[in-house]
Amino acid sequence: MEYWKDQHEPIIAFLKLFDKAKQDQELFEGLKKVNQLIWFDYTEDGPDCSFYVDCRNGQVTSQQGKPSEEPDLVMSLSADDAHRSWSNKLNPVMAITRKKIRVKGSATGLLKLAPKLKKVALIYEQALNELNFSEKILK
Amino acid sequence: MFGNTGKIVWVDLDESAAQIRTLPDSYYTRFIGGAGLAAKIFWDFGDFHAAPLSPQALLIFMNGPFAGLKLSGCSRSAVAGRSPLTGHWGDSSCGGHFAPELRYAGFDGIVLEGKSKFPCVLFVEDGLVQILPAGDMWGAGVFDTTDTLRKQFGKKSRSLVIGPAGENLVNYACIINEGHHAFGRAGYGAVMGSKNLKAIIVKSSEPRYLAADPESLDALRRELDSRIRNSVTSQVFHENGTAANLEGAVHMGDVPIRNFTSSFWEEMAEALTGSTLSESYLTNKGACAFCKIACKRVVEVKEGPFAIPKGPGPEYETIAAFGSMLGSMDLAATCKAGRLCNDLGIDTITAGSTIAWGMEAYEKSAICANDTDGIVLTWGDLDTVVKTILPDIAYKKGKLGKLLGLGSFQASATLANDSWQWLTISKGMEAPMHDPRGGGHGLALTYAISHRGACHTANPMLFMEMGACYYPEIGFEYELEPMSSENKPESALLAVQIGAIENSSCFCQFADREITIPEWVQLFNYSAGYGWGLEDMMSAGLRVFYLQRLLNYRFGLRASDDDISSRLIEPAVDGAPEGIEIDFNSMKRRFYELANLDETLGIPDHRTLESLGMNDEANLVWS
Ligand code: SF4
Numbered sequence: 064m065e066y067w068k069d070q071h072e073p074i075i076a077f078l079k080l081f082d083k084a085k086q087d088q089e090l091f092e093g094l095k096k097v098n099q100l101i102w103f104d105y106t107e108d109g110p111d112c113s114f115y116v117d118c119r120n121g122q123v124t125s126q127q128g129k130p131s132e133e134p135d136l137v138m139s140l141s142a143d144d145a146h147r148s149w150s151n152k153l154n155p156v157m158a159i160t161r162k163k164i165r166v167k168g169s170a171t172g173l174l175k176l177a178p179k180l181k182k183v184a185l186i187y188e189q190a191l192n193e194l195n196f197s198e199k200i201l202k
Numbered sequence: 203m204f205g206n207t208g209k210i211v212w213v214d215l216d217e218s219a220a221q222i223r224t225l226p227d228s229y230y231t232r233f234i235g236g237a238g239l240a241a242k243i244f245w246d247f248g249d250f251h252a253a254p255l256s257p258q259a260l261l262i263f264m265n266g267p268f269a270g271l272k273l274s275g276c277s278r279s280a281v282a283g284r285s286p287l288t289g290h291w292g293d294s295s296c297g298g299h300f301a302p303e304l305r306y307a308g309f310d311g312i313v314l315e316g317k318s319k320f321p322c323v324l325f326v327e328d329g330l331v332q333i334l335p336a337g338d339m340w341g342a343g344v345f346d347t348t349d350t351l352r353k354q355f356g357k358k359s360r361s362l363v364i365g366p367a368g369e370n371l372v373n374y375a376c377i378i379n380e381g382h383h384a385f386g387r388a389g390y391g392a393v394m395g396s397k398n399l400k401a402i403i404v405k406s407s408e409p410r411y412l413a414a415d416p417e418s419l420d421a422l423r424r425e426l427d428s429r430i431r432n433s434v435t436s437q438v439f440h441e442n443g444t445a446a447n448l449e450g451a452v453h454m455g456d457v458p459i460r461n462f463t464s465s466f467w468e469e470m471a472e473a474l475t476g477s478t479l480s481e482s483y484l485t486n487k488g489a490c491a492f493c494k495i496a497c498k499r500v501v502e503v504k505e506g507p508f509a510i511p512k513g514p515g516p517e518y519e520t521i522a523a524f525g526s527m528l529g530s531m532d533l534a535a536t537c538k539a540g541r542l543c544n545d546l547g548i549d550t551i552t553a554g555s556t557i558a559w560g561m562e563a564y565e566k567s568a569i570c571a572n573d574t575d576g577i578v579l580t581w582g583d584l585d586t587v588v589k590t591i592l593p594d595i596a597y598k599k600g601k602l603g604k605l606l607g608l609g610s611f612q613a614s615a616t617l618a619n620d621s622w623q624w625l626t627i628s629k630g631m632e633a634p635m636h637d638p639r640g641g642g643h644g645l646a647l648t649y650a651i652s653h654r655g656a657c658h659t660a661n662p663m664l665f666m667e668m669g670a671c672y673y674p675e676i677g678f679e680y681e682l683e684p685m686s687s688e689n690k691p692e693s694a695l696l697a698v699q700i701g702a703i704e705n706s707s708c709f710c711q712f713a714d715r716e717i718t719i720p721e722w723v724q725l726f727n728y729s730a731g732y733g734w735g736l737e738d739m740m741s742a743g744l745r746v747f748y749l750q751r752l753l754n755y756r757f758g759l760r761a762s763d764d765d766i767s768s769r770l771i772e773p774a775v776d777g778a779p780e781g782i783e784i785d786f787n788s789m790k791r792r793f794y795e796l797a798n799l800d801e802t803l804g805i806p807d808h809r810t811l812e813s814l815g816m817n818d819e820a821n822l823v824w825s
Binding site: 157166169177 | 434437438441442446447450452471668669670672681715
């Protein structure tokens with residue numbers, strides 16, 4: 064991994080991102096509209112390297128690992144590409160085309176978040192700062 | 203012959219006579235099929251002096267080699283000829299159900315010349331061709347005509363129909379299949395109307411497709427169909443139609459607003475996006491023959507001023523053309539306007555763009571009440587658009603209907619004032635609903651170099667800039683940044699070849715992104731037995747691109763016509779592309795170098811043409 068020292072670091076960062084995103088009214092509303100159970104699968108970088116976000120039923124919760132229920136959407140990629148993606152430095156269409164991101168299930172809900180990616184990147188930067196991961200911020 | 207049948211129906215409407223003609227194998231291996239083959243037929247048999255709506259004009263319907271295969275995306279066909287909208291060479295593509303039926307009936311295409319002495323329909327059933335009176339269908343809308351034809355020729359028949367706009371020779375009249383699928387662009391509905399031809403009906407007794415290598419083809423077909431069906435894009439289009447990403451596109455600055463005067467309107471984005479259409483009005487999903495993506499929409503608007511019964515719904519272009527482009531975020535109104543355009547037989551892109559141009563011209567007093575018989579053109583007034591303007595255009599009624607029925611370019615020329623400043627065209631054709639300033643600077647280049655005029659389907663540049671293409675085998679590995687000109691001319695040179703392959707094989711651009719370059723070659727070889735290597739296929743694409751330019755050269759176009767309205771490249775005033783310059787001239791200059799195009803004449807040099815075996819064509823234009 065280029066950006067992470069172990070498989071736990073990225074999950075700490077990404078969960079922090081979602082915690083902060085939930086505090087933001089606009090992103091919270093956006094996430095609720097996704098209305099899916101999504102598993103972000105980075106297990107190619109370690110068996111514990113994954114987390115899920117449950118945006119169903121007007122709530123947003125996130126947790127490390129694989130969800131016990133069948134997810135509506137699985138996004139499989141490397142933790143480094145995930146870092147680029149949340150930093151808004153990875154074109155998701157290009158990454159899917161070039162098989163850097165592999166998608167299983169309906170990505171329709173995620174399109175709702177596409178317009179908010181810039182804001183997500185800002186919040187991700189704050190999250191990295193708060194975690195003392197400032198050196199990981201992509202400029 | 204494999205895949206193709208090698209046979210076309212050649213109809214002389216002057217004489218009410220038809221003959222079956224056979225095309226040489228080399229026409230197919232050199233010009234592929236569809237748009238490319240149509241260009242070759244016109245090159246050999248067309249009258250370059252014939253006005254688009256004169257009896258001498260040829261109108262050419264042509265299938266690609268894959269029509270009839272049970273594979274998602276390959277049921278499209280092409281129509282081509284001299285366009286009444288632009289005055290030069292053009293073509294248009296249509297999905298639906300006509301192409302496979304024509305192939306099963308034993309033909310690759312239909313060529314029309316002359317003008318019938320009476321309003322008629324052309325009926326092709328297996329080897330039999332008949333020209334029959336159109337009777338009461340002449341004057342009727344597309345939906346009623348389609349129903350009548352189905353009753354007359356049976357449920358299994360497939361038709362291409364024009365509406366009142368085609369009969370009245372509106373410059374951007376379209377041709378509609380099954381009431382839903384359109385040969386939308388460039389005005390070929392008017393060419394059919396000029397020939398007194400209301401409809402073409404085809405019917406076959408059995409689905410025949412003779413493949414060169416049936417076993418290999420079947421394995422490849424299954425693999426591709428499964429991959430196409432399961433791709434992320436397909437699933438998104440299936441669920442929410444081609445407007446699925448309208449919201450994201452607004453934030454990129456790709457969606458034109460009020461005649462391209464603005465690049466951002468957040469409220470509209472959610473109001474018009476595909477998921478809103480699904481939630482509000484969708485009743486069913488529709489599809490072209492054999493397509494598992496099923497991106498088409500069937501909608502019903504139950505109440506309100508724009509109520510419509512269950513039927514064909516709008517796709518992205520129509521939603522943007524009658525929504526954001528006209529300053530409206532009324533989704534029901536776009537459904538109604540789209541439905542009306544289908545029934546009247548009008549291209550929604552040129553209609554929406556021309557009305558948008560009219561609204562801006564009215565706002566800026568370049569059109570006044572005297573030019574409109576008192577009709578007021580106001581942004582967002584879809585009520586007037588639906589009740590008055592669209593019917594007036596189709597029937598060429600009143601001053602406004604006659605003016606807007608010309609299309610924006612010819613209308614502006616008629617006014618002879620500064621309204622040309624607000625055109626959004628290239629080569630006389632209105633740009634589709636993708637703004638190059640946000641959608642991608644390469645689009646500005648490919649709009650300008652497209653043979654038919656501003657067009658996003660002539661080649662896959664839009665998808666390339668989005669990141670949806672990856673063709674390492676031919677050198678397309680660029681990670682393009684939409685709002686930059688870097689690597690765009692290089693990409694455009696590949697795009698025009700792939701675009702020519704897509705439009706000549708008549709493959710849907712929403713489906714074929716999943717096909718790799720080696721698989722394209724296999725598909726041609728297993729189905730039609732072209733015996734190609736990768737280079738042969740790419741050369742065929744380039745040959746078609748050049749031939750289309752040579753046709754335009756003979757219609758009088760030159761390098762200076764590879765241009766684009768300033769509105770489409772001036773810095774945007776808001777949104778993501780705000781203030782960013784498009785370096786159009788440098789991109790064009792570089793593209794010309796890469797494609798060996800003469801900087802004055804706009805055509806390839808003699809040697810380049812010779813290298814593609816186009817010696818006769820080269821001798822003719824360079825003599
Ligand atoms: S993706 Fe849509 S337009 Fe293309 S072939 Fe399928 S149904 Fe037709």
